Amino acid sequence: MAASNYLSYTAREFAMDKDFQEWVLHPELRNVYWETWLGQHPEKEPIISDARQLVHSIRFKSYTLSATDKEQLWDAVWSGMAEEETDKDPVVSTPWWKYTWKYAAAVLLGILVAGAWWWMQSPGTEQTILSTHTKLGETRRLLLPDSSEVTLNADSRLLYAITGSGKREVWLDGEAFFHVKHTTSGQKFIVHTYDNLNVEVIGTQFNVNSTGKEIVVVLQQGSILLNIGEPGKGKATELYLHPGEMLRYNKQDGDYVKKSVDADHYTSWHTGRLIMDDFTLADAAIFMQQVFGKTLIVRDSQLLKYKVSGSMPIIYNPDTMMTQLGKVFRMQFNQRGDEVWIHKQ
Amino acid sequence: MNTGKAHKSGLRVVTSHSSLWGRFLQGDRHAFAEIYDAHIDDLFHYGMHFCQEKERVKDCLQDLFQDLWISREHLSADIQNVRYYLISSLRRRLLRALRKDRRYQHRESWEAFEFEYTLPLENQLILDETAEEQKRLLQQGLAGLTRRQREAIYLRFFQNLNYQEVADIMSMQVDSVYNTISKAIGILKKNISLPLLLLLLSR
Numbered sequence: 158m159a160a161s162n163y164l165s166y167t168a169r170e171f172a173m174d175k176d177f178q179e180w181v182l183h184p185e186l187r188n189v190y191w192e193t194w195l196g197q198h199p200e201k202e203p204i205i206s207d208a209r210q211l212v213h214s215i216r217f218k219s220y221t222l223s224a225t226d227k228e229q230l231w232d233a234v235w236s237g238m239a240e241e242e243t244d245k246d247p248v249v250s251t252p253w254w255k256y257t258w259k260y261a262a263a264v265l266l267g268i269l270v271a272g273a274w275w276w277m278q279s280p281g282t283e284q285t286i287l288s289t290h291t292k293l294g295e296t297r298r299l300l301l302p303d304s305s306e307v308t309l310n311a312d313s314r315l316l317y318a319i320t321g322s323g324k325r326e327v328w329l330d331g332e333a334f335f336h337v338k339h340t341t342s343g344q345k346f347i348v349h350t351y352d353n354l355n356v357e358v359i360g361t362q363f364n365v366n367s368t369g370k371e372i373v374v375v376l377q378q379g380s381i382l383l384n385i386g387e388p389g390k391g392k393a394t395e396l397y398l399h400p401g402e403m404l405r406y407n408k409q410d411g412d413y414v415k416k417s418v419d420a421d422h423y424t425s426w427h428t429g430r431l432i433m434d435d436f437t438l439a440d441a442a443i444f445m446q447q448v449f450g451k452t453l454i455v456r457d458s459q460l461l462k463y464k465v466s467g468s469m470p471i472i473y474n475p476d477t478m479m480t481q482l483g484k485v486f487r488m489q490f491n492q493r494g495d496e497v498w499i500h501k502q
Numbered sequence: 503m504n505t506g507k508a509h510k511s512g513l514r515v516v517t518s519h520s521s522l523w524g525r526f527l528q529g530d531r532h533a534f535a536e537i538y539d540a541h542i543d544d545l546f547h548y549g550m551h552f553c554q555e556k557e558r559v560k561d562c563l564q565d566l567f568q569d570l571w572i573s574r575e576h577l578s579a580d581i582q583n584v585r586y587y588l589i590s591s592l593r594r595r596l597l598r599a600l601r602k603d604r605r606y607q608h609r610e611s612w613e614a615f616e617f618e619y620t621l622p623l624e625n626q627l628i629l630d631e632t633a634e635e636q637k638r639l640l641q642q643g644l645a646g647l648t649r650r651q652r653e654a655i656y657l658r659f660f661q662n663l664n665y666q667e668v669a670d671i672m673s674m675q676v677d678s679v680y681n682t683i684s685k686a687i688g689i690l691k692k693n694i695s696l697p698l699l700l701l702l703l704s705r
Contacts, residue, residue, distance in 0.1 A: 168691065175664060182662065226560070231538060234538075238568050238572060
């Protein structure tokens with residue numbers, strides 16, 4: 158559509174225009190064309206606002222599928238296919254997760270050194286260790302041999318042991334969201350961190366983040382038992398978490414606190430969303446550091462307290478993510494290598 | 503959440519989705535899971551607006567994704583808009599399921615199913631009577647649209663399909679999709695008066 162035509166447009170015509178609708182419906186995607194056009198024709202502001210309101214008036218009742226429903230539906234999709242696939246396509250019978258691990262084989266060696274401490278202290282049952290890791294700026298969803306699902310956040314590692322006894326154990330360095338499948342025999346699933354904190358579960362959904370100075374465990378569904386304490390130094394503290402509870406464990410002094418939180422704020426990343434509830438620039442800095450390895454730099458530390466609320470999609474591209482955060486905070490994010498300089502607009 | 507929706511569909515970058523689609527066609531289960539995650543909310547939303555029976559919608563969705571995986575080798579690698587493809591497939595399934603059901607045999611009765619409208623949150627916060635009256639007029643005006651017209655509006659504004667895609671899904675001419683939406687916007691324009699607009703502008 159030629160720009161000159163727009164000058165004679167009424168609000169209704171603007172509201173009908175596909176490009177105009179895109180601009181109004183997707184404020185997060187910068188539309189330079191319209192911003193420039195409006196800059197050149199400031200007298201059109203009332204008409205544009207009118208048209209914008211028209212587009213915004215069209216809303217629909219919301220229907221949402223709960224997280225549990227979504228998981229169940231996903232499980233139903235696969236179980237419904239199980240019978241059909243076995244007789245139709247024998248190739249599929251190779252467990253698919255083996256492919257995932259194959260690529261991580263090179264990394265496995267390096268990680269084995271880190272994992273050696275438990276390897277040696279474990280009783281000599283037959284076991285295989287599999288490992289995987291994510292780079293900065295990527296996440297990965299894994300299906301473990303027991304059908305539990307793990308979403309690994311950026312720059313994280315996960316080791317998984319298959320023991321003869323069928324015990325389910327993983328070692329996590331970084332952050333992961335777990336959806337542990339309940340087994341018929343009620344087998345335990347244990348998440349070890351590289352500190353004196355273990356998480357024991359039967360079947361549930363929870364998040365473990367060990368990237369910072371603290372280990373933060375947030376339970377979304379089910380129930381988990383936390384084991385805190387150094388091995389061999391008296392009895393470990395045992396602590397249950399209930400849905401919506403969070404435990405912060407200080408890696409340095411072993412101190413911990415439990416509190417109630419909105420679990421979604423801590424787990425939403427695994428569904429690709431960042432929920433921002435009084436989200437400060439300091440929180441954004443932690444996010445950019447953890448996920449992209451970028452350090453945010455401000456001249457005025459007052460800026461760090463600047464807060465926003467809402468939610469946005471996480472896009473695993475540092476530039477896009479910074480542009481989006483810049484818009485949300487109304488600040489300029491200028492990238493210089495791994496540093497990001499923040500300026501007030 | 504209504505406002506979150508716009509952000510989400512803004513994520514639709516055709517190139518990245520096409521390559522995701524490519525990986526899926528080659529049997530990558532991660533890609534399949536990503537496609538599921540990216541679209542399940544919107545598909546469910548559409549299904550619920552279409553027939554308002556949760557179990558039926560879930561059954562159709564299960565079939566849809568099962569068939570998608572099983573038939574992946576026969577699907578086109580050249581799908582430009584995965585959302586469009588999935589919605590049109592879900593619509594066919596819902597129609598088929600509803601036709602089998604005796605309760606829906608009479609065309610008029612199932613024409614009666616309606617998309618529901620809610621005003622933007624900002625409007626709901628305005629409690630004075632004139633606003634309430636405007637809201638009522640607006641609802642009344644929009645209620646005058648047929649089910650098909652409402653569906654066309656929904657597909658354009660909520661699901662972000664373009665006019666051509668809306669026309670294809672609903673077997674309508676592009677012109678009539680355009681006219682339908684124009685009519686709805688006309689109703690909105692007539693019913694949203696200046697004071698309310700000014701109030702909204704001062705946000």
